[in-house]
Amino acid sequence: MKKTFLKKMTDRLHAEREKVISELGKISKKDASSKDGSDWNATYSDVGSDTEDDAYEVDRFGTNLSIVSELEKSLRDVEKAIASIEKGEYGICKYCKEEIQEARLEARPDSSSCIKCKKTFTQEA
Ligand SMILES: [Zn+2]
Numbered sequence: 001m002k003k004t005f006l007k008k009m010t011d012r013l014h015a016e017r018e019k020v021i022s023e024l025g026k027i028s029k030k031d032a033s034s035k036d037g038s039d040w041n042a043t044y045s046d047v048g049s050d051t052e053d054d055a056y057e058v059d060r061f062g063t064n065l066s067i068v069s070e071l072e073k074s075l076r077d078v079e080k081a082i083a084s085i086e087k088g089e090y091g092i093c094k095y096c097k098e099e100i101q102e103a104r105l106e107a108r109p110d111s112s113s114c115i116k117c118k119k120t121f122t123q124e125a
Contacts (some may be wrong), residue, residue, distance in 0.1 A: 042068045077110040
């Protein structure tokens with residue numbers, strides 16, 4: 001893998017990481033007891049004490065929970081990719097150990113498998 005390409009992906013992954021963390025920060029709090037710091041708890045925003053407000057809060061909280069779990073997943077993928085850069089293993093398919101196509105990494109810098117394996121393992125078209 002070319003150094004310039006790797007550098008570009010490193011920058012993009014770090015930018016992505018910042019973005020996800022700031023999104024998470026808006027609707028959740030980092031779980032201080034989590035070992036690897038990758039757990040976030042959705043915050044319950046208290047907008048008021050009327051019954052109507054409470055319904056809104058519960059609804060909102062439910063939505064936040066699912067957004068938080070999506071964001072947590074993205075953050076884990078991005079951090080895994082950053083860790084693999086540090087280990088010099090970035091861009092290697094976790095299944096077949098071949099280099100992942102640059103075009104695929106361009107589209108999704110945190111990809112951990114090549115298109116061929118991704119299709120084989122997830123049945124995606
Ligand atoms: Zn593969």
